[in-house]
Amino acid sequence: MGDMLKPELYNFIKLNTPAYKKFAIDKILHDAGHDVSGLPPYHPDLNPIELVWAAMKSHVACLNIDFKFSAVLKHCDEFFNRFGSDEWKTRCEHTKKFEKEFIEGEPAVDRVVDEFVINLNQTGRDSDFLETEDEDSEGEEEDSRILGVQSVGDSIVYETNSDETYINLGG
Structure with a gap:
């Protein structure tokens, strides 16, 4: 392995690394008849929790005029006390809509990437863009x-x- 080039080493790593991480909780849920889908972390359009987090931060930012931690806690409590199932449903529907659009557009992206x-x-x-030879590099070894x-x-x-x-x- 000491004489492998980076592309060869990368392929070796890919061949010897599991494609997906396996978590004990996933097996427990699968054995109980549930399917688990991992959400992409921090992606606001594919993870409704990120939409809730953004709404809560916006709420606190608008109301926090004295910049005290106690005020931040108070505004967070206000936000979550008024945040109900309808609010959560709206965020989940947004995510489902975006996911559907993403899946529908995937074949077009694949065609472009393949070409x-x-x-x-x-x-x-x-x-018009780049010159391949440098006028000052005559006689130098070609890179x-x-x-x-x-x-x-x-x-x-x-x-x-x-x-x-x-x-x-x-x-």
Whole structure:
């Protein structure tokens, strides 16, 4: 392993690491007939708790004019005392709507990503963006510049002026 390149080491790590963390509570819930879906942490549109947290912080920020901790606690209590099941339902419905839109748009994103090519450096002089040769670098040893990146099946090909490097993205 000491002579592995980063892409080879990364693939080795991926092959020897479980795809998902397993939690004891998930097994207990599964054995009781429940399905568990993990929520992405801190993502406000896919996690309704983040919407509640944002609403509570906004409420406290609007009312906290003396900047005392006791006032913050008082405003938090006020917020949660008036926060009912209808408020929670509204946040959950927002999340479900966003999730549905996200799932419906996923095929379009996949098509774009599958055809994604980045040309970081142009090989011709007619480029409007980047020059490939530096006028001051004549006679110097040629470096290995990335000329482009291309998706090929489950791999990404990094095209350089010396060779191609394949990095497997599949599991």
